[in-house]
Amino acid sequence: MQSRTIGSLRVSIVGLGCNNFGRRIDAAASRAVVHAALDAGITFFDTADIYGGGQSEEFLGQALGARRAEVVLATKFGIAMGGVPGGAKPEYVRQAVEESLRRLGTDRIDLYQLHQPDATTPIADTLAALNELVQAGKVREIGCSNFSVEQLRAARDAVRAGAARFVSVQNEYSLIHRDPERGVLAECGRQKLAFIPYFPLASGLLTGKYRKNEPTPPGTRLSDAARAKDLLTEQNLEVVEALLAFATSPGRALLELAVSWLLSRPALASVICGATKPEQVQANARAGGWTLSEAELSDVDSIVQQETT
16 A cells, blocks of 8 residues: 655555444444454544544544554544534634544544634634644644635644644545635645545445446435435436446446546545445555556546536
8 A cells, every 4th residue: 555644644545534433334343444444554544523423433443452553543623513512712622632532542643633614713723722732742733624725824824933734634525526626736735735535436426336327226325315416416427427437448447546536636645435344445445556647637537527518
């Protein structure tokens, strides 16, 4: 497994997104997924305090056990949970990190990310609180999620001299959802921020399991999800069919195309794919090995643009 960097952290180019833990799968199934990831060479694990109402962090910490030192552990804070408003006020930052450390069963978080902007709290206050955590050794690096170009610049300008700054931004990005190309990726290049895409497989749409004119497979993420009506559109399914034909022509899989295409993007550090079964983890780990040529990248862009216009 190849690796890239997020600040001072070295991570595998394919990571494991743990948002299914405690929500779609229990502790035993989560453990099997984590162990499969470790065996496949995955060293980057991303979760959040809100996932599974806190159980994702608990299940991940339990599954890692004595192998905690082998991985880069990332989590997020800031979304309301358990009746607590959330946000990014300094007092909440201090409270949230202690609860995440407890649930994860660790004494440090490698990458601590603000899950979403908080318009009610000056970003300078949040950054000062996060810097305290870095200085205390509870957090190694800090990042953000769902930030716009303007918010990234405001955060950059608010950092005190010598204090910790955001080293990463995690936003939605895939062959289907390309909003980061409208400025965020370029800003990452300017600020030397690592970019981490979430929903890289568009909630499974880019795995090939959802096909045009075929029923949605029962028990899959989009079989009854609220996102299904937004994702399983005729236009998106046309894109999938075209991309599937492109990928399978040289004997590849759509999953490989989705992951390897992301890894060709500027500033991208690691593709965090979710999984509910060990075999999915194994497939995800193998999916980053297709080095797309400039001609192939151009062909992919042409396919997506043609099918969405």
